[in-house]
Amino acid sequence: MTSLDPVLDKDGVQLTVEDAVATVTLTNPAKRNAQSPALWRALTEAGQSLPGSVRVVVLRGEGKSFSAGLDRQAFSPEGFDGEPSFPELARRDDTDLDAAIAAYQSAFTWWRRSDIVSVAAVQGHAIGAGFQLALACDLRVVASDVQFAMRETSLGLVPDLGGTHPLVGIVGYARALEICATGRFVQADEAERTGLANLVVPPGELDAAVRDLTGALLAAPRDATIETKALLLGASGRTYDEQRAAERAAQARRLRDLAGLGD
Structure with a gap:
């Protein structure tokens, strides 16, 4: 068993590893x-x-809220110690401003790597950047007290941390626009009905439900899960015939590997 000592513990983020x-x-x-x-x-x-x-x-947040979104200190002229404030960012040229936002986005992009399955355990508020962080994961198990909201437009901004693509993919364009433009709360029942939540459980059962799901995800051979995830992630960008060809190629790799003929 891998040690549960933190691999990383800084700036409000802790990473621990136990086996897989x-x-x-x-x-x-x-x-x-x-x-x-x-x-x-x-x-x-x-x-x-x-x-x-x-x-x-597994991605989780301590306390009653998963994440209430962006710290409003970013909007103050002083910003954070050693960090540019949003007013300072606005004065940068296009190249530098684009690079700064791209660096922020990198925190939200790795969760869908083909070699892992990511699961967000979401309770309480998941607002703005918190909503987008939950959307960055492959799967979401939520507590019945969850409240998702995309509040960026009410601040004069847009959701820019990678959340628009999965949101439209899950709930469709019209509902995504309505959620983002109004900034309203999406409660647990709607989240489950629209596919934002894979599972809704009472708050006290959230950790157990995530453990059960994690166990089920680990039951299949790793390479089969990796190939399946890659097929599903790419499906929306392929035609039907292209997807069938991708399935054939993936299955050929699996058959050869199972027969001991892989690379």
């Missing part, structure tokens, strides 16, 4: 796990620090 399961925990419940550029860098580092043995990554 890594757990990334947001560790600032006093601020409802509000997010900052430092936290985003720590999340990016967590993804880079995963051992090759990890198959499932």
Whole structure:
């Protein structure tokens, strides 16, 4: 069994690894796990620090809220210590501003790597950047008290941390537009009905439900899961015939591997 000592513990993010399961925990419940550029860098580092043995990554937040979104200090002229404020970012040229936002986005992109399955355990508020972080994961198990909301437009901004693509893919364009433009709360029943949540459980059962799902995900051979995930991730960008060809190629690799004829 791998040691449960933290592989990483900084800026409100902790990474622990136990055998094939890594757990990334947001560790600032006093601020409802509000997010900052430092936290985003720590999340990016967590993804880079995963051992090759990890198959499932669980994302969770300490306390009553998964993440209440962006720390509003980013909007103040002072910003965070050692970090550019949003007003300062706005004064940068197009290339530098684009690079800064791209660096922030990197905290949200690695969760769908083909070699892992990521599961967000979401309770309480998941607002703005918190909603987008939950959307970054492959699967979401949510507590019945969950409240998703995309509040960026009410602040004069847009969701820019990778959340728009999975949101449209899950709920469709019209509902995604309505959720983002109004900033309203999406409660657990709607989340389950629209596919935002794979499973809804009472708050006290969230950790157990995630453990059960993790066990089920680990039951299949790793390479079969990797190939299946890659097929599903690419399906929306392929025609029907292209998808069938991708299935044939993936199955050929699996058959040869099972027969001991792989590379």
